[in-house]
Amino acid sequence: QKEVEQNSGPLSVPEGAIASLNCTYSDRGSQSFFWYRQYSGKSPELIMSIYSNGDKEDGRFTAQLNKASQYVSLLIRDSQPSDSATYLCAVDSWGKFQFGAGTQVVVTP
């Protein structure tokens, strides 16, 4: 079992709609959770971090964490073509980052 799992996609989303990305992790001791966006050929950039159960909103992005279910998600509202990228879920377990394989999002005009 992979330590951090994501659907690879591609997730096709109409422009203006909500994109919903999911991530599950195996280490119950994980404390910090992150979402990174990676454009093709570029390095990842941090878009959200979340540390406690519940929702965290930042602009069009909302991260949701449920430690009991070992689940973290990312919602992208009002999706734009510029949101087309691969989104990586990262989990920090005792100082060691584990990355999911990423979900490719394609926003169609």
Add this chain to the structure above:
Amino acid sequence: GAVVSQHPSRVICKSGTSVKIECRSLDFQATTMFWYRQFPKQSLMLMATSNEGSKATYEQGVEKDKFLINHASLTLSTLTVTSAHPEDSSFYICSATQDKNTGELFFGEGSRLTVL
């Protein structure tokens, strides 16, 4: 967020040569930096943790004599791919944590290595 700079962004070399990649934290001191490798359409694979003033900690399966890491100062870590071969062609990315409390990881721009 913190700025991590990586150089060169692209390098093409002949098989058997060595290539050095630099990673600098521009606006903060990083006692720890991380080196990742990424193949096309795959996720980041942690290669090693670079510790300032001490030896790097390598992940299982990563050859320490092949991938030399030096963390000479609080703002600079280097990765040298020795005797590079075509299978070493990949995207290499460094990262650092500015604030150990938040644990947020900031990435350099990445270095695309092509070994002919």
